[in-house]
Amino acid sequence: MDRRERVDDPEVALREAFDGLRAGIWTALPGIIQSFNDDAMTCEVQPTIKVPVRQIDGSIVTVALPLLVDCPVQFPSGGNCSLTFPVKLGDECLVVFASRCIDSWWQSGGVQEQAELRMHDLSDGFVLLGFRSKPRALTGISTSTTQLRNDAGDTYVDLDPAGKIVKVKAPGGITLDAPMVTMTGAIAVQNSGGAGTACAITGNTAFTGQVRANGKRIDDSHTHSGVQPGAGNTGTVN
Numbered sequence: 023m024d025r026r027e028r029v030d031d032p033e034v035a036l037r038e039a040f041d042g043l044r045a046g047i048w049t050a051l052p053g054i055i056q057s058f059n060d061d062a063m064t065c066e067v068q069p070t071i072k073v074p075v076r077q078i079d080g081s082i083v084t085v086a087l088p089l090l091v092d093c094p095v096q097f098p099s100g101g102n103c104s105l106t107f108p109v110k111l112g113d114e115c116l117v118v119f120a121s122r123c124i125d126s127w128w129q130s131g132g133v134q135e136q137a138e139l140r141m142h143d144l145s146d147g148f149v150l151l152g153f154r155s156k157p158r159a160l161t162g163i164s165t166s167t168t169q170l171r172n173d174a175g176d177t178y179v180d181l182d183p184a185g186k187i188v189k190v191k192a193p194g195g196i197t198l199d200a201p202m203v204t205m206t207g208a209i210a211v212q213n214s215g216g217a218g219t220a221c222a223i224t225g226n227t228a229f230t231g232q233v234r235a236n237g238k239r240i241d242d243s244h245t246h247s248g249v250q251p252g253a254g255n256t257g258t259v260n
Contacts, residue, residue, distance in 0.1 A: 047142040048119040052153060056089060058109040064092045065109060065149055067117055090117060093147045094128060107151060116153040120146040 053067035069087040076082055098105045124146045126134035140146070154160070162175040171178035180189040190196065213220035233241040 048144055049142065050116055050118045051087075052155070053090065053115050053117045053149070055109060055111060055113040055115060055149075057111065058095070060109075062092075063095050063097075065095050066091050067093055067115060067147065067149060069117065070114075087144065090144060090147050092128070093117060093149045094124075095149045095151065097151075109151065113151065114154050114158060116150045117147040118150060119143065120148065122146070 051069045051071055053069050056066040056068055058065045067090045069090065072084040072086055074082045074084050095109060097107065119142055121142055123136045123138045123140050123143070125137040160173060160175070164180065166182070166184065168181040168183070169178045171180075176191070176193060178189075178191050180191070181187075182189070211221045229241065231241075232239055232243075
């Protein structure tokens with residue numbers, strides 16, 4: 023009990039009693055990921071806010087909160103589709119605490135009875151990814167486009183809603199693993215390095231329509247000049 027609760031002032035006593043009650047109600051706290059269980063989609067989190075604790079002699083010290091374990095991690099999802107991230111040690115997050123015990127729901131899903139009658143407890147945290155402290159804030163954030171990017175900003179998928187353009191930057195390359203890729207419209211391949219092969223195709227290739235190389239037709243309708251019988255070579259493509 024706070025000593026001010028014993029003074030002859032009901033307002034002060036009630037205020038201190040309510041402050042003590044609120045101190046045990048947990049709503050949300052920033053935290054740092056300590057480990058991630060990708061099978062269970064849960065993690066261990068260290069809360070980053072210390073709390074004051076009164077000692078026996080009446081002095082106040084601040085202590086770190088205990089490690090939060092088995093916290094479900096939220097990934098954006100719906101309609102049998104999900105956007106996942108490779109959660110790593112040291113990632114910052116926000117832990118939101120449920121108003122009632124989540125143990126039975128987490129274990130079995132569906133609508134369940136409460137395993138315990140606790141409320142706003144540190145045991146019932148959900149982890150929301152993406153919240154960052156100032157030292158870890160992203161740099162070079164686009165203010166006009168939507169991006170899926172790495173922290174460095176040198177690899178991304180960029181969606182421009184105004185220009186209706188999608189841009190992909192991948193210094194390590196792009197791999198498409200599909201039985202068939204269908205593209206509509208024209209395709210332009212540019213070798214920005216200025217050397218080597220701009221496009222390489224392995225396997226059978228079927229073309230419908232005209233095929234040109236350096237402005238010359240090389241499909242089934244092209245002809246050659248300087249054709250003559252014998253062992254000589256034909257001339258260049260017309």
